[in-house]
Amino acid sequence: MIWLGHPSSQERDVLAAAGWDLRVIDDPHGARIGLRGSDRVAALLDLRHADAAWAEAMRALLAPHSDLPLVTLGHEELQAGSLLQLSEPLDLVQIQKLAQIVDGERPLCGSKGTDCLVGSSTAMLAVHASLQKFAPVDLSVLVTGETGTGKELAARALHEMSARRGRSFIAINCGALPANLVQSELFGHEKGSFTGAASRRIGLFEAADGGTIFLDEIGDLPLDAQTNLLRVLQEGTLERVGSHHSIRIDVRVVAATHIDLEDAVAHGRFRQDLFYRLDVLRLHMPPLRERGNDVELLAKHFLAEFREQHRVRARGFDASARRQLHSHRWPGNVRELLNRVRRAAVVSENELLDASALQLQDATSAGDGLDEVRVHAEREAILTTLRDSGFNISECARRLRVSRVTVYRLCKKHQLELEALRT
Ligand SMILES: Nc1ncnc2c1ncn2[C@@H]1O[C@H](COP(=O)(O)OP(=O)(O)OP(=O)(O)O)[C@@H](O)[C@H]1O
Ligand SMILES: [Mg+2]
Structure with a gap:
């Protein structure tokens, strides 16, 4: 992306998250636009702070490159030669449109729109950026995060964004496999290999050949199955139960856990060598309250x-609902939000859903004393604002309308380690 103008730090983040490299030209004088071979390039003319002379000079610079897809930012009406008029704030949805224009299809997430990971907070931009980096390489990914944060959705997005899209994506909940059948479910079995094995059976790994296998709740995998999984990862081969013939398979493994695997390793419940094999790339799904x-x-x-599938009156949220959406702690994360919204949409008679339809009216204070709620809200406010201002203390202080000293004091009070958070 050649940005003619001045991108903000938020805009730089959005572009990076969507996988764009950025080159900035802020002064038209003496600048040159050079294009390399097969690079896919788009130009963005940023007219927000432009005067007429500046805009004209930039247009002159662009003139020899009329085949460059051009988009403009910061004017109401569509500008001459511009394929797309972007508006502020620049978000991932607009950048996706841009990608579609530049190269037909380059899905940021799943091929179906509903598979998309919605979100443009700093925390989710980091997730999108990781997905962009991890998708094209064939290494194992370990997805961590609290329940309902979208671990499975992220694993699907990773598959859809990788060269394996179009091949199978098989999701397995390791905790739900019956203990005596884990091996045969995962790796298959030969006829007669154990009582009940009436015929040969292909396991899930073989079925996923060429695609991606998603091992959910990997921490629940029994130790003997862990040994076999390690072998599949190390050697790329498996043996069906009751067979000594190894079969070559090619699957990418994405594993997820909401328990602390390092802790399980320390207690001998999880093989350390397997842990290292799975934890090559790490994707952390942030809790909803940090988004x-x-x-x-x-x-x-x-x-x-x-609303697309059901006839409901509700078409939005009122102020009380929006307030509670922000102050609720969301222990069930995105899944909890999804269920509350659906339930409210069915039950409510109103066009605007309120806090009581979401059953959130007292949720914040239930259990906690008011002081605890205040302390919690203060911590969340600091953390969110710090993230949203790129951990820039002055910016954070300005947004919260406090002094920089106060920001430092509050970080200390809430044990927020700036250095650790920044990385
Ligand atoms: N960013 C998001 N945008 C849209 N939908 C989301 C997003 N994150 C999660 N969801 C939806 O929330 C629900 C829960 O997501 P998912 O099953 O991926 O979570 P999970 O982390 O695997 O949960 P668990 O730990 O309980 O298995 C799903 O219906 C999913 O489609
Ligand atoms: Mg899940």
Whole structure:
């Protein structure tokens, strides 16, 4: 992306998350646009701070490159030669449109729109950026995060964004496999290999050949199955139960856990060598309460999705609902939000859903004393604002309308380690 103008740090983040490299030209004088071989390039003319002379000079610079897809930012009406008029704030949805224009299809997430990971908070931009980096390489990915944060959705997105899209994606809940059948479910068995094995059976790994296998709740995998899985990862071969013939298979493994695997390793419940094999690339799904305004975006998204399939009156959220969406702690994360929105949409008679329809009116204070709620809210406010301002203390202080000293003091009070958070 050749950006003619001044991108903000948020805009730089959005572009990076969507997989764009950025080159900035802010002064038209003496600048040159050079294109390399097969690079896919788009130009963005940023007219937000432009005067007429500057805009004209930039247009002159662009003139010899009329085949460059050009988009403009910061004017109401569509500008001459511009394929797309972007508006502020620049978000992932607009960048996706841009990608579609530049190269037909390069899905940011799943091929179906509903597979998309909704969110443009700093925390989710980091997730999108990791997905972009991890998808094309064939290494194992370990997805961590609390329940309902979208671990499975992220694994699917990874598959859809990889060269394996179009091949099978098989999701297995390791905790739900009956202990005596784990091996044969995963790796298959030969006829007569154990009582009940009436015929040969292909295991899930063989069925996923060429594609991606998603091992959910990997921490629940029994130790003997862990040994076999390690072998599949190390050697790329498996043996069906009751057979000594090894079969070559090619699967990418994405594993997920909401328990602390390092801790399971320390207690001898999980093989350390397997842990290292799985934990090559790490994708952490942040809890919903750390995603700032994404909670509203998601609530609107889920309501709109529900309205497409059902006749409901509800078409939005009132102020009390929006307040509670932000202050609720979301222990069940995105899944909890999804279920609350659907339930409210069915039950409510109103066009605007309120806090009581979401059953959130007292949720915040239930259990906690008011002081605890305040302390919690303060911590969340600091953390979210720090993230949203790129851990820039002055910016954070400005947004919260406090002094920089106060920001430092509050970080200390809430044990927020700036250095650790920044990495
Ligand atoms: N960013 C998102 N945008 C849209 N939908 C989402 C997002 N994150 C999660 N969801 C939806 O929330 C629900 C829960 O997501 P998912 O099953 O991927 O979570 P999980 O982390 O695997 O949960 P668990 O730990 O309980 O297995 C799904 O219906 C999923 O489609
Ligand atoms: Mg899951």
